[in-house]
Amino acid sequence: MSSTNSSLKELFLNGIIKENTIFKLALSLCPSIAVTNNLKNGLYMGAAVLFVQVMVNITISLMRKVIQPKVRLPIFMLVISGWVTVTQFMMAAFVPDVYAKVGLYIALIVAFASILARAEMFASKNGLLPSMADGLGMGTGFLFALTTISFFRELVGKGSLTVPTGLATQHVFTFVNTKPLLIMVLPAGGFLAVGILMAAFNWVDAKYLKKSTHGTH
Amino acid sequence: MEATKKEHELIVTVSPHIKSEETTSRIMWSVNISLLPAVLMGAYFFGPKAVITIALSIISAVLAEYVFQKGMNRKVAINDGSAFLTGLLLGMNLPASVPFYIPIIGSFVAVVITKQLFGGLGFNVFNPALIGRAFLLISFPKLMTIWTTPEAAFVAFDAKTTATPLGILKEEGLSKLIEIFGDKINLYMELLKGHRAGSIGETSAIALLIGAAFLLFRRYITWHIPVSFLGTAALMAWVFGGKNPETGNMLFFTGDPIIHLLSGGILLGAFFMATDYVTCPSVKKGQIIFGIGCGFLTMLIRLKGGFPEGVMFAILIMNCFAPIIDRGFKTNIFGALKIKESKK
Known part of the structure; x- marks a missing residue:
């Protein structure tokens, strides 16, 4: 029992650190640059991906015995687009202001390499619990990446932070009398921010995390 | 540094043995x-x-x-x-x-x-x-883009702001520029001296030209990039730079290339920044292409773009192409041609 627990934990951490979608695999970079110019959008986008990833992994894992291998990819796509549509409707209903800005990219989740890859490589071959842990890990890793990028970009680029409180959103604070680095909220700054944070993530990983996780093996 | 130390040692390596100082x-x-x-x-x-x-x-x-x-x-x-x-x-x-x-x-x-x-x-x-x-x-x-007038910055603390000559040229036209500086000859002289609003080091054309002459004389830079850069810009300024003062439409072959060459950062860019060894092509033919590209993009931005000055973006864009230009103009390796001919 303890061994399954630890393996579930490992699966969860795998998606956050070792195979972080953005910082390690450099996949799904399009939303990580396009929607991360304020913290609120980044949070909602990350949450949407987390939700879709977990639900897709659960669904595929439950259906894995009945899916014909020859038509598995179309079925995966159908499942993914189904859950993306659910997410879209939910966001349009509850957070219409965010949806107006990131809606296009929510629809694009269908084409995320990371989600299809996890369905194909993991959920279709593993049971419910490992698949859930894997989906949670990958989704949380993505959420973490998008949150840090948008936090960094909005703070440096606008000198403010926007967070959702309840279902409404508000500015937490705004610096007074400073001239922020405007470039960070522009597209060019997105590339810079992703690059800088990717380097920082890998540096921290190589310096502090690798030792502890690899030492246990 | 290491090369100078070894100067008096017996050289037993293969050629080249003549090294530059x-x-x-x-x-x-x-x-x-x-x-x-x-x-x-x-x-x-x-x-x-x-x-x-x-x-x-x-x-x-x-x-x-x-x-x-x-x-x-x-x-x-x-x-x-x-x-x-x-x-x-x-x-x-x-x-x-x-x-x-x-x-x-x-x-x-x-x-x-x-x-x-x-x-x-x-x-x-x-x-x-x-x-x-x-x-x-x-x-x-x-x-x-807060430009101060030269005198104001020197004398008073609350400096007076003004547009650069290129900004005035873009927004209000040549006649306004001449009106500010008196007449055309005075305008040229002031631009040559550098008595105008602009970045600190770009204004004085004559001082930049002295520095450039020194670099050319010492052969640290060659004529290829500056001449093709400035030549293309001047040509484009002459052909496309003219405007009908009444209608504001483009009037071909009436532009003033001298104003375009003396104002903005084009001299600083052409002699000191486009010629950066690391970021420009190293083949001479390629350098001419590089200069033409820089001149073309500069004038395109100045005449049609959103910014009054385009030297910076022009050089940066051409920097991207430098490796490709170099590959396109690959020189023959010494002796390689003979082998090719002997095969025939």
């Missing part, structure tokens, strides 16, 4: 010296604030290089003058009135992000000083 640091410091006249003119026209801006920019560039190389356990190479040159060029490309943090941020971006993160001197894709300036212009669009 030139070293990277010697060339870099020569370029620094060649920029001195323009800096002095800038200091004369824009006063102590200009000196402080340039000094801050140089100090922070050298410091950034030192800290980064120390931190990455690389050999500290601040003595080669390249960080000094980057800081100097960046400072010369700033308006005199910028607040103190702007040259510091610009130098950091130029030295650390543009140069050191790509592997240090010799590996940067873009001209560091220009990336520093582009970063600043995009980040602080207002602060970076």
Whole structure:
């Protein structure tokens, strides 16, 4: 029992650190640059991906015995687009202001390499619990990446932070009398921010995390 | 450095045995010296604030290089003058009135992000000083375009702001520019002296030309890039730069190339920044293409773009193409042609 627990934990951490979608695999970079110019959008986008990833992994894992291998990819796509549509409707209903800005990219989740890859490589071959842990890990890793990028970009680029409180959103604070680095909220700054944070993530990983996780093996 | 030490030793290696006396640091410091006249003119026209801006920019560039190389356990190479040159060029490309943090941020971006993160001197894709300036212009669009009139900056503390000649030319036309400066000859003379609003080091055409002559004379730069750059720009200014004063429509073959060559940063760019060894093509034919591209893009931005000045973006865009241009004009390897012919 303890061994399954630890393996579930490992699966969860795998998606956050070792195979972080953005910082390690450099996949799904399009939303990580396009929607991360304020913290609120980044949070909602990350949450949407987390939700879709977990639900897709659960669904595929439950259906894995009945899916014909020859038509598995179309079925995966159908499942993914189904859950993306659910997410879209939910966001349009509850957070219409965010949806107006990131809606296009929510629809694009269908084409995320990371989600299809996890369905194909993991959920279709593993049971419910490992698949859930894997989906949670990958989704949380993505959420973490998008949150840090948008936090960094909005703070440096606008000198403010926007967070959702309840279902409404508000500015937490705004610096007074400073001239922020405007470039960070522009597209060019997105590339810079992703690059800088990717380097920082890998540096921290190589310096502090690798030792502890690899030492246990 | 190592080469000079070994000078008197018996050389047993294969050829080449004749080595140039030139070293990277010697060339870099020569370029620094060649920029001195323009800096002095800038200091004369824009006063102590200009000196402080340039000094801050140089100090922070050298410091950034030192800290980064120390931190990455690389050999500290601040003595080669390249960080000094980057800081100097960046400072010369700033308006005199910028607040103190702007040259510091610009130098950091130029030295650390543009140069050191790509592997240090010799590996940067873009001209560091220009990336520093582009970063600043995009980040602080207002602060970076407050131009002060020369006298005002020198005498009064609350400097009077004005548009650069290119800005006036773009917004209000040639007649307004002539009205401000008196007559056309006076306008040319003032532009030549550098008695106009603009970045600290770009205004004085005559001082820049003296520095450029020194570099050309010492053969640190060749004529290929500056001549093709300025020639293309002048040609385009002449063909497309003219405007019908009444209707505002384009009037072909009536433009004034001299104003376009003497104002803006085109002289500083053509002689000192487009010719950067690292970021321009190394084949001579390629350098001509590079210069033509720079001139074309500069005039395209000046005449049709959203900014009054386009030298910076033109050089940066052409920097991207430098490796491709080099590949396109690959020279024959010495002796390789013979083998090809003998096969026939």
